[in-house]
Amino acid sequence: MNKIILIMGVKLIVIFCFYAQENTNLVLNPSFEKIEGKLKKTGQINAAKYWISPTGLRADLFSKSKEGDIGVPENLRGKEFAKYGDNYAGVVAYSYNNNKPRTYIQTQLKNSLIAGVEYCVKFDLSLSDLSKYAIDKIGVHIGSSAVSLDRKGDIIFSERSGDFDNVIIAMGNKTFNNRYNWKTVCGVYKSQGKEKFLTIGNFYNGKDTKAEKLKKLEDFSGAQFPESYYYIDNVHVTRINEEIGCDCLISKEQNQESIVYQSSFVDNNNSLSLKEKLQRSTVYFDVEKYEIEKSFMEILENVYQILKDNQEISLQLNGHIDESEKEAIKNDPENDKLINLGQYRADRIRDFLIEKGVDSKRLKAMNAGSDNPASKGISKLSLAKNRRVVFVITD
Structure with missing residues (x-):
């Protein structure tokens, strides 16, 4: 009888450990x-x-x-x-x-x-x-x-x-x-x-x-x-x-959040001016994030090529946040990451271009806040269009 109780006890311990890991x-x-x-x-x-x-x-x-x-x-x-x-x-x-x-x-x-x-x-x-x-x-x-x-x-x-x-x-x-x-x-x-x-x-x-x-x-x-x-x-x-x-088993397409707006611009139109090309090279971000999505690397490579081919121009990188992120700052006014989110987005792009070889003196990163939205709606798509870094020629 004692042997049966002992075996049952061991089984219960194993079952408990198994479900404790759920x-x-x-x-x-x-x-x-x-x-x-x-x-x-x-x-x-x-x-x-x-x-x-x-x-x-x-x-x-x-x-x-x-x-x-x-x-x-x-x-x-x-x-x-x-x-x-x-x-x-x-x-x-x-x-x-x-x-x-x-x-x-x-x-x-x-x-x-x-x-x-x-x-x-x-x-x-x-x-x-x-x-x-x-x-x-x-x-x-x-x-x-x-x-x-x-x-x-x-x-x-x-x-x-x-x-x-x-x-x-x-x-x-x-x-x-x-x-x-x-x-x-x-x-x-x-x-x-x-x-x-x-x-x-x-x-x-x-x-x-x-x-x-x-x-x-x-x-x-x-x-x-x-x-x-x-x-x-x-x-x-x-x-x-x-x-x-396990996230690493999920493909990028399955794991990518739809709230990151995706631009479809490809720089193969020689009729566009540099200003127009850069205007269409906007980089978008996830909610309250400043990491660069891999899907925007091709766009950034194009921006780098423009800077490489046109040494006379300099850029201002304006980092924007959306209205929901602005509200998040009000709810957490001491959160440095949220307060400076627009700046951090612009800084990330600037760091990327500098690492590629662009002279830092040609790049100025600015926190543009939420005052100039690309879309005035409040849908997820509209907000996603506002979480962005845009390129402006200064010289």
Whole structure:
């Protein structure tokens, strides 16, 4: 009788663990908002509750509550607003000639993973503005035991060890060179059972890591760091089922929100003046966002080509918001992101063009607010037409 009760108890525990993972993020403190102790300097990722660094060199924690080296949005490494909340982490993922040890962040999951079950694993990253390199191999390791190194150094896996079976990197091995917005690393992991530790960083040797050298952004003082340094935010591990899928399995067409207005202008009409071409090159944005949608990259390439071919002209970039965003500012008057949203949209476009090679003196970014709407309606389509950056020739 006691044996039957014991078996039933074990079954109930397994069932409870299975359903406890439904619709739940298994990462505790996923955006580093909970801080324990005093945050004073770089290398204090351990101040974020539930997070540590598994090597002798600690990763960084940045916070809006601080200024200087560890502030948000401006800090030692550049400028970036948090993807979610007020804080984010930062890791060295690569350095030239391996001159500086890499850093990693690690946490223990809320529950151990269940064998045979698929999980959606993702986090957001942004390359710091003063990074000289961008890489393709930053990812997540999930294991039943915590990977660690009792000294400063790199955690490098080998193919023969089988450790790469537990590493999730972005599909397509793309290089993350996004210095002007956040991107998501996303993948599906099928559990072998009992995994409970998550570590983020670069686990590949230098030979297998593709490093892209980047030009320095003109708007930032100081020298570039000969490294690939990424801000990290919004870490998620969720169980996949019929109702809850994984964003990285959804095609762009399925995932793209209809509230982003899409321009169909293609610059193949030589009869148009430069002013007319630029007027038709407006870039549109999602609600309360300033990240550039991939669908507008062709338009921005055309704008860059116009500037390249016409060195005598300069542009003013006017960043607009819609009426709903204006109302959001009234409801949250201390929200810097909302207050400056038009400016940030214009700044993003300016940063993109400067990175392409346009002289910064030829580009002026302005916050145009909501006073000059392209559409005076209040429908979703009308509002979408007003969330934009327009190009105006000034010289």
